[in-house]
Amino acid sequence: MTNHNGGPEDQGPWKAKQERGPPEIDAILRQGRERLGDLVLGGPPPLKSIALAGAIAFVAVAAWSSYYTVPSDSVAVVQRFGKYTAEVPPGLHFKIPLGIDVATLVPVKRQLKQEFGFTTPGASDPFQSPIDGRRETEMVTGDLNAALVEWVVQYRISEPLNFLFEVRQPGATLRYVSESVMREVVGDRTVDEVITIGRQEIESEALLKMQALTTKYAMGISIDQVQLKNINPPGPVQASFNEVNQAQQEKERLINEARREYNKVIPLAEGEKDQRIREADGYRLKRVNEAEGDAARFTALLAEYLKAPEVTRRRIYIETLQDVLPGIGSKIIVDGSTSSILPLLNLDRQQGVQP
Incomplete structure (x- = not known):
């Protein structure tokens, strides 16, 4: 069997298949094989460049879409053909490219x-x-x-x-x-x-x-x-509502001022009241203690008087004269046994006091 150019056909697996098929089918297959070989291997230079550029672009797109970065405030939910496969933490990760794996970033740490x-x-x-x-x-x-x-x-x-x-x-x-x-x-x-x-x-x-x-x-x-x-409030009632609101604010302001004045006056009055009460308590304790002291002193004097009434009476008499005589200007001492007033002692003259 010869080829269409009259030369011998190369031996191989294709030859066995062609020998078993009809001549028309063999011719079609041989023609398609030759055209494919010319396009990829032996075709014109422009077609070879386009094929090579397409292959490089395909590889570049696949490599570019095979990795992704998850920010520090997010996680990535990975789906393969739409089905959930994993939840990926922050960092650099790889996936199957060309849309097979899809990573959706979810900011879980961001408010x-x-x-x-x-x-x-x-x-x-x-x-x-x-x-x-x-x-x-x-x-x-x-x-x-x-x-x-x-x-x-x-x-x-x-x-x-x-x-x-x-x-x-x-x-x-x-x-x-x-x-x-x-x-x-x-x-x-x-x-x-x-x-x-x-x-x-x-x-x-x-x-x-x-x-x-x-x-x-x-x-x-x-x-x-x-x-x-x-x-x-809505626009049509804005002005009226603002007036009401201002009135309420004025009321609150006056109430706050009254409370401030109240808080300033009432504690002062209460402080003065407590001071007066403490002063009255102190005065009461003072008088009670003085009265109790006087009573105790009188009780002690009474006990001593009952022991020696005459001595106590004379001492009280002398102490009384000591308190009374310095306030008297003219002093005349008369003997109780004399019958006239001629024998007297002029104490004022003796003390250097003019009559």
């Missing part, structure tokens, strides 16, 4: 947040869906007043598998959960409580309810904080 009613530039949540801030903030309070409530939910991804696979669009689901809980909590309170004294209680209650719902739905999310921002 994420969703803003309701406003948007902070550069602080967008990567899992956040488009929002209608105006609709989210419009709420009705328990006393049938309207309020525009803005708040922030800060959360972390605690379970990457649940976050990726248990709930479709977890970011949007979290927004719906947060909005539902906030409307429920605000609807249980008056507008004054929402704006003034009830903010902290609303934040705490909303945090507990949001965490309970995310756990129930197995969202893989841990709520860290719920923080209320601006709370305003």
